[in-house]
Amino acid sequence: MPLNYGPAKIFSMKAVIPVAGIGSKLRPHTHTQPKALVPVAGKPILAHIVDTLVSGGINQFCFVVGYLGDKIVAFVESYYKQQGLQVEFVIQEPREGIAHALWCAKEAIRNQDEVLIMLGDTILSLDIKEFLKVPHNVLGTKKVEIPGNFGVVEIDSQDNVKRLVEKPKIPKSNLALVGIYKLNNPKLFVESIEKIIGEGIKTLGEYQLTDVLMTMLDQRESMGIFPVNNWYDCGRKESLLEANAILLSNDQFMNAEDHQYVNTVIIPPVSIAESCQIENSIIGPNVAIGDDTSVKNSIVTNSIIGSYSRLEVAVLNGSVIGSDTILRGPSQSLNIGDNTEINYSSMG
Numbered sequence: 001m002p003l004n005y006g007p008a009k010i011f012s013m014k015a016v017i018p019v020a021g022i023g024s025k026l027r028p029h030t031h032t033q034p035k036a037l038v039p040v041a042g043k044p045i046l047a048h049i050v051d052t053l054v055s056g057g058i059n060q061f062c063f064v065v066g067y068l069g070d071k072i073v074a075f076v077e078s079y080y081k082q083q084g085l086q087v088e089f090v091i092q093e094p095r096e097g098i099a100h101a102l103w104c105a106k107e108a109i110r111n112q113d114e115v116l117i118m119l120g121d122t123i124l125s126l127d128i129k130e131f132l133k134v135p136h137n138v139l140g141t142k143k144v145e146i147p148g149n150f151g152v153v154e155i156d157s158q159d160n161v162k163r164l165v166e167k168p169k170i171p172k173s174n175l176a177l178v179g180i181y182k183l184n185n186p187k188l189f190v191e192s193i194e195k196i197i198g199e200g201i202k203t204l205g206e207y208q209l210t211d212v213l214m215t216m217l218d219q220r221e222s223m224g225i226f227p228v229n230n231w232y233d234c235g236r237k238e239s240l241l242e243a244n245a246i247l248l249s250n251d252q253f254m255n256a257e258d259h260q261y262v263n264t265v266i267i268p269p270v271s272i273a274e275s276c277q278i279e280n281s282i283i284g285p286n287v288a289i290g291d292d293t294s295v296k297n298s299i300v301t302n303s304i305i306g307s308y309s310r311l312e313v314a315v316l317n318g319s320v321i322g323s324d325t326i327l328r329g330p331s332q333s334l335n336i337g338d339n340t341e342i343n344y345s346s347m348g
Helices: 045-055 069-079 098-104 128-133 186-198 209-218 237-248
Strands: 014-019 060-065 086-091 115-118 122-125 137-143 151-155 161-166 175-183 223-227 230-233 270-272 277-279 287-289 294-296 299-301 303-305 310-312 315-317 326-328
Touching: 014 045, 014 098, 045 069, 045 115, 045 122, 045 128, 060 069, 060 098, 069 086, 098 186, 098 209, 122 175, 128 175, 137 230, 161 209, 161 223, 175 209, 175 230, 186 209, 209 223, 230 237, 237 287, 237 303, 287 299, 299 303, 303 315
Parallel strands: 014 060, 014 115, 060 086, 137 223, 270 287, 277 294, 287 303, 294 310, 299 315, 310 326
Antiparallel strands: 115 175, 122 230, 137 175, 151 161, 151 175
């Protein structure tokens, strides 16, 4: 699960991670677990986030929980408190946007020298140590093809932030905010949150972080940008599977070659929990299978399979299967002559 971090420089800043959202775009998986605990490449989204930040030297965390928050608390306390991380939890209720989530955590933020904010449904590929070394306020960004779907940053010729807009109808920039922010003036940040909430300033029906940052800019607080290598917004099935495939390409996830499965072909990269039982199957590429799952007489590619599930006679591609699931496909007995084509994909 979490990595075994060696000794690392510990930053005094605190990381605040909002994980209160319902995750409606990932239903039905988020009916029974929060979005941040949906697995990608062998571990929950939240574990990828925390592991990245800890590898950069951060050991203080505040999690803003809400929907199924007890499961977030149980996961963090089970896997991270034992590693000596300092963790605290605050509750967001009702849920009225990211800025409101951070308002709920204002007492954990206000008196810090620096604070790092990272959204709980985003996996990033970046040099976290270099990001943390930036001496000024810095926002993670990446160029995108459809900027109107995101919070957008407009910069000047010196790469200083001059304006931020949430999902603009006519974008003036293709630089999207990717969900990681390092702020050097937490006191002003909290005051800016209190201002927009106190004045009821909502954009698209919610209290937006972009409006808080614009309030800080209006107070002449300077901000820069930090381009990230890759960015996976795991709030949708398609991006979840894309992140799974790319993360599995790392050698640490190609563990199936260490195991022997009965009459089975493994096509890396894959991540298969040690307790899985697999026979008469083809697995991979880009497949992650959770603990104690059984796969028999099946073909699985480009998919995520949860823990404690059973697949029999299944052909899966581009699928996300939850935990404690039983899937039995149709079984055929065929006697086929020459020059015949059968295409089951066109049926139904």
